Amino acid sequence: MRIPKHIGIIPDGNRRWAAKNGMSKEKGYEAGLKPGIELFKLCKNLGVNELTYYGFTVDNTKRPKIQTQAFTEACINAVDILLKENASLLVVGNSNSPMFPKVLLPYTERKDIGKGGIRINFLVNYGWDWDLNNLSNSHSKNRNSIISSLNSHDISRMDLIIRWGGRRRLSGFLPVQSVYSDFYVVDDYWPDFKEQHLLDALKWYDNQDVTLGG
Amino acid sequence: MRIPKHIGIIPDGNRRWAAKNGMSKEKGYEAGLKPGIELFKLCKNLGVNELTYYGFTVDNTKRPKIQTQAFTEACINAVDILLKENASLLVVGNSNSPMFPKVLLPYTERKDIGKGGIRINFLVNYGWDWDLNNLSNSHSKNRNSIISSLNSHDISRMDLIIRWGGRRRLSGFLPVQSVYSDFYVVDDYWPDFKEQHLLDALKWYDNQDVTLGG
Numbered sequence: 001m002r003i004p005k006h007i008g009i010i011p012d013g014n015r016r017w018a019a020k021n022g023m024s025k026e027k028g029y030e031a032g033l034k035p036g037i038e039l040f041k042l043c044k045n046l047g048v049n050e051l052t053y054y055g056f057t058v059d060n061t062k063r064p065k066i067q068t069q070a071f072t073e074a075c076i077n078a079v080d081i082l083l084k085e086n087a088s089l090l091v092v093g094n095s096n097s098p099m100f101p102k103v104l105l106p107y108t109e110r111k112d113i114g115k116g117g118i119r120i121n122f123l124v125n126y127g128w129d130w131d132l133n134n135l136s137n138s139h140s141k142n143r144n145s146i147i148s149s150l151n152s153h154d155i156s157r158m159d160l161i162i163r164w165g166g167r168r169r170l171s172g173f174l175p176v177q178s179v180y181s182d183f184y185v186v187d188d189y190w191p192d193f194k195e196q197h198l199l200d201a202l203k204w205y206d207n208q209d210v211t212l213g214g
Numbered sequence: 215m216r217i218p219k220h221i222g223i224i225p226d227g228n229r230r231w232a233a234k235n236g237m238s239k240e241k242g243y244e245a246g247l248k249p250g251i252e253l254f255k256l257c258k259n260l261g262v263n264e265l266t267y268y269g270f271t272v273d274n275t276k277r278p279k280i281q282t283q284a285f286t287e288a289c290i291n292a293v294d295i296l297l298k299e300n301a302s303l304l305v306v307g308n309s310n311s312p313m314f315p316k317v318l319l320p321y322t323e324r325k326d327i328g329k330g331g332i333r334i335n336f337l338v339n340y341g342w343d344w345d346l347n348n349l350s351n352s353h354s355k356n357r358n359s360i361i362s363s364l365n366s367h368d369i370s371r372m373d374l375i376i377r378w379g380g381r382r383r384l385s386g387f388l389p390v391q392s393v394y395s396d397f398y399v400v401d402d403y404w405p406d407f408k409e410q411h412l413l414d415a416l417k418w419y420d421n422q423d424v425t426l427g428g
Contacts, residue, residue, distance in 0.1 A: 129360050132346070133356075135350055138350040143343040146347060171393070171427045180386065182383050183397065208381070214273050214276055214277065
């Protein structure tokens with residue numbers, strides 16, 4: 001089977017999952033932590049080189065405070081859990097904003113965790129416009145200089161994006177790294193993650209041809 | 215029913231349609247003209263404000279010459295057909311390249327056709343990196359200045375993108391205007407367009423909530 005080098009993950013549906021299970025919405029984020037580490041281990045064993053998680057966005061921070069606190073805490077906890085593994089970790093987002101958790105600042109430059117290995121990117125207080133706003137400092141106009149001027153320049157092109165929660169949209173997820181990505185949607189909510197979701201996505205991806213727009 | 219203000223169209227599958235019907239691949243493009251004008255009329259009657267067709271890209275021009283000639287001709291013919299209608303027409307793409315058909319140069323600034331009306335954007339020799347390469351001349355860094363510095367700045371945010379031909383990817387289609395778009399895929403090839411495809415897409419869209427990333 002052809003394994004994608006880089007998979008982007010949109011772990012959506014936490015609030016709907018909480019509501020479905022009779023909890024208040026913000027309780028859904030904590031339930032997304034276990035799926036996150038399970039998916040990490042599965043991808044690592046399959047030989048995936050790079051994995052990018054869509055944590056939270058600048059758009060998301062306009063939600064009620066009880067929710068923004070809950071998803072920020074879940075992101076901090078997710079990084080904590082990851083620190084026990086072997087990986088090469090990068091946190092990407094607008095770290096000049098008060099919404100960016102200070103405890104994650106050390107990871108805004110890529111760092112080896114344990115023995116290093118699989119590249120894990122975590123988008124935290126990320127915005128598509130924030131990502132593009134450094135292009136005004138670019139001196140040349142070719143494709144490579146555009147990519148190297150992104151604020152997310154250390155995240156490579158994604159081969160496959162998997163979104164949980166049934167919505168078929170990118171919601172601002174890495175507009176440049178997603179231009180050629182194949183996009184697979186799982187209807188189940190993210191906290192209901194099962195290994196089979198990933199296997200189904202990979203089986204589907206294996207049947208796609210890769211043309212890079214050609 | 216909630217009608218999207220702006221629909222993006224990725225009319226894919228022309229070559230596969232030709233092969234399926236025992237023709238050489240480049241014959242598929244001409245078969246996409248009738249669907250294009252049918253879709254235009256349907257959207258106009260439904261009250262859609264703006265429609266963007268993905269004609270061809272800079273990436274596509276690396277294909278064999280017999281194909282590049284065929285899809286370029288099909289784009290010219292598509293504009294010719296549209297000139298008999300009422301619309302506000304804009305052709306967007308890298309017009310400094312020899313691959314851009316000279317006969318379409320007058321439409322690289324928006325022009326009323328007939329009595330004007332629905333905005334029709336046609337991407338011709340378009341490239342996502344070409345679209346972003348003017349951001350290096352942007353003087354400020356906010357969302358509006360990024361949008362106004364795009365080479366496609368006269369194309370608005372897309373509410374819904376419909377892709378024919380079964381592939382679930384954007385292939386470089388307007389990376390900024392697509393950040394919040396809902397994405398609907400029709401398995402049939404574009405030359406096999408039916409009104410029902412559009413109606414199914416609109417019915418699906420009517421059930422999506424619009425959050426603009428919030």
